[in-house]
Amino acid sequence: MNEGWYRLGMLLVLVAGFWEGVMAVVLRLFTDKGPGVMTAANYLPGPWCYVAAAAVVAAAFAVIALLDAGHRKVLAREKATAAR
DSSP: OOOOHHHHHHHHHHHHHHIIIHHHHHHHHHHOOOOOOGGGGGSSSSSHHHHHHHHHHHHHHHHHHHHHHHHHHHHHHHHHHHHH
C-alpha cells in the first residue's frame, strides 16, 4: 500500500468520525431533525446518544493513529529505497 491509500483512509475515517460523532450531537442539540442513517447515534435515548457519539470520535482517532503509523512506515521505506 502506498502513502496515498493511507491518506485517503485517514480522510474517510476523519469525515465519518466527525459526522457520526460531533455532527450527531450538534444536530440533536440545535435542530429538530430526526435521526438518520448518517447520524446513527441519535437513535439512542437521552444521555446514551452522547456516549455513543464520544465513542465514535475516540474510535476514529484511534484508527487515524494506526493509519498514521502505517503512513510513516511507508514514507520511511520509500525514503530508504530512494537513498539507495
